[in-house]
Amino acid sequence: MSDLRKELSETLDEAEWEWLIPHVQRDAVIVVSLDLDLLDVGEAIATDNTSSVQQWIENQLITKPSNTQMGEWNSDRTKRFNTLILQPYVLVQEIAA
Template sequence: MSNVRADLAEMVDVALWEWLSPHAARARVILVGANLDLVDVGVALTEDNTQLVQSWIEDGWLRHPTAEELSAWNATKEKEFTSLVIPPFVLAKLNF
């Protein structure tokens, strides 16, 4: 039996904005708030935990990048994000 959490944890990686920008152009990048763990969010999406995901969206912890963020990141494509692909989305946290 597969352990979803362990499988997703192995898939977390660092991605440059240059790699993420094509996905953002299709509204597929979801920014994950600093207080949330990428793997926890990935598990919730994978297990279709609509109530939990909706609460994170309502609280502003899951969101699409703003136009201002997209503009800034497109100007400096070397920005690094910790990311996790949960098709059709890419979860991303900005690395400071």
């Protein structure tokens, strides 16, 4: 495991939707598809791996939260997410109920 990946894995955490709202308000939340590994995405962003990141964006595997998603999450403020803080972003991945 690379030093960066190890460092990122130590910052993986869980958060409730309500805790993420301030980060959404500053447009810093990136939703990561369940088809991707959160650490892989964090590592790619941290190392400026633009080809991978661009491909994920084009395939809508990493996105900004949609109004529909935010509406669903607002109705269940205890909805939980795996999170990875990668300044200035907060990468989130839904945890299946």
